[in-house]
Amino acid sequence: MNPPPPVRKTSPWPAVIAIGVLLMFAALFIGELAQVSGGDSDLPPAERTVTGDSYVETVSALLIEADAAKGEALVKRYGCISCHQGAGAQNKLAPEWAGVATRAATRRPPLTAAAYLYESIVYARAYDVDGYTAQMPLIYGNIIPEVDLGDILAYLLTLEE
Numbered sequence: 271m272n273p274p275p276p277v278r279k280t281s282p283w284p285a286v287i288a289i290g291v292l293l294m295f296a297a298l299f300i301g302e303l304a305q306v307s308g309g310d311s312d313l314p315p316a317e318r319t320v321t322g323d324s325y326v327e328t329v330s331a332l333l334i335e336a337d338a339a340k341g342e343a344l345v346k347r348y349g350c351i352s353c354h355q356g357a358g359a360q361n362k363l364a365p366e367w368a369g370v371a372t373r374a375a376t377r378r379p380p381l382t383a384a385a386y387l388y389e390s391i392v393y394a395r396a397y398d399v400d401g402y403t404a405q406m407p408l409i410y411g412n413i414i415p416e417v418d419l420g421d422i423l424a425y426l427l428t429l430e431e
Contacts, residue, residue: 320389322380329384332420341425344418353405364406365399369431387426391419 345351352358359366365373374383374390378397381389389396392411414422 320378320381320385322382324381325385325388326382329382329388329423332388332416333384333424334420335417336420336424338421338424338428340418341421341423344422345425348410348414348418348422350422362402365402367426367429370429371427372431374426384423384427387423388419391422 345354353364354367358364370387371383374386377399378386378389386397390406391414394406394408394410
């Protein structure tokens with residue numbers, strides 16, 4: 271008669287580590303979801319009420335060495351054109367860019383066209399255009415480097431009617 275095979279004890283640590291990593295990713299996901307769905311909480315307190323001076327210093331600094339030609343290439347690279355031109359604009363995903371500089375000058379008084387466009391990119395939930403759902407991702411203010419943002423603003427400001 272053969273003795274029973276020895277029982278092999280396994281360590282619980284691999285399972286504990288896997289569960290810990292899973293919980294960490296769940297917490298990050300919930301945090302990001304809360305940030306994306308958070309109404310006007312993505313606005314700094316000083317900017318919730320706009321004035322004629324809102325964003326002026328920031329936008330002026332961004333536009334000093336901005337290059338509209340680079341901005342035109344950047345809106346393609348960042349995927350902006352998928353919602354703001356062609357089928358995206360026709361299906362009311364986002365306002366069409368044709369004439370955006372002209373409309374931006376009067377869209378949200380007392381903001382200048384440049385200040386309004388800046389706010390629309392960086393604080394996408396600050397103002398919703400009638401007829402469009404609030405679909406602009408809130409991440410662009412965090413992922414677009416300032417130099418690129420300046421170039422994009424310079425490009426958008428060339429799109430007059």
